[in-house]
Amino acid sequence: MFTLIFQTTSQLLFFTCRFGRMANxxxxxxxxxxxxxxxxxxxxxxxxxxxxxxxxxxxxxxxxxxxxxxxxxxxxxxxxxxxxxxxxxxxxxxxxxxxxxxxxxxxxxxxxxxVQMTEKLITEIPFEFTGESNAVKNFGGILVTNMDEVEVRCLPGDLVHSIIIDLSKLENIGDSIHLEDITIPKGLEVQSDMASMIVTVQAATEEKEEEAPAEVAMPEASAQKAPEAAAE
The missing domain is CATH 2.40.240.10 (Ribosomal Protein L25; Chain P)
Known part of the structure; x- marks a missing residue:
């Protein structure tokens, strides 16, 4: 288990992730x-x-x-x-x-x-999300998951079952976690772009009802009197 400190312009965010290798x-x-x-x-x-x-x-x-x-x-x-x-x-x-x-x-x-324990393979390690984001719970944000697994290259003995990310550390709207923000277990070579975003919290967008255009009052047509024919 490890704790990662990530600096933003407004605050320090503590992202806690953990990983483990399964027993036989x-x-x-x-x-x-x-x-x-x-x-x-x-x-x-x-x-x-x-x-x-x-x-x-x-x-x-x-x-x-x-x-x-x-x-x-x-x-x-x-x-x-x-x-x-x-x-x-x-x-x-x-x-x-x-x-x-x-x-x-x-x-x-x-x-x-x-598999041969001395030959590397490529596989996907899933992310396991736990906890509840304060930005979602109290600020009405929407949790957007961009990745649910990461592709890695490793020896079979270095495989881990999952990487767990604590969503409760996403405090405010706009907070996010990227691959570069987490510690990758020893022996795993990530095949994806380290700048890739894993999860973020976005502001909820309210759909505004389209207002019907106001009716424009049409001027009443003025009655015109037909000219009388000239008497012969």
Missing amino acids: ITLSSEARDIAVHPKDLRKQKKIPSIMYGHGIENISLTLDHEAFRKVFKDAGSNTIIDLEVPGGKKHKVLVQDIQKDPVYDTFQHVDFLA
Whole structure:
């Protein structure tokens, strides 16, 4: 955990962010019987899966749906998982891709990327926003989030689960936090522009009702008397 002091023209703002590396997460798998249709596996609350990576052969696997759901809730796609494959060997993997049922929100398929701990990779680390901005709560400001994650390059062992930013430190309208305002965890090489804004508070804009144009009184037409025809 760290505290960063950021100077503005009117005040000092204290931005508190923290980050942490997850403890080891383990997931077991079974060998997948290719003869069994994926629909039948899903009826058994199993998920068809595959693991691939540099220097290894693809391995078709089956996962327990509930076990994977719990692991993915904690690990997401940017935390190393110790995936145990048939035979007892464990591989360091990341969740590379998932497919979900749009109606039932169940996992349909999972791809794992086996990583080499000595080879750098590029991934995204999410920001986790906590607290409540005083500018929003008391001054009616609008919180505008410009970034919800940052792309980094790092060794797998240097990955962090998230970077947490305390929104309660945004005191006034116009306050903002940029990438250059936060401390990046050791080992992470940010791939984005450090001047990029993460979050800011803007003033609420009131929509004014358009006033209907005032009716202009038209002058009454003066009655004109037709000239009488001259008598012959």
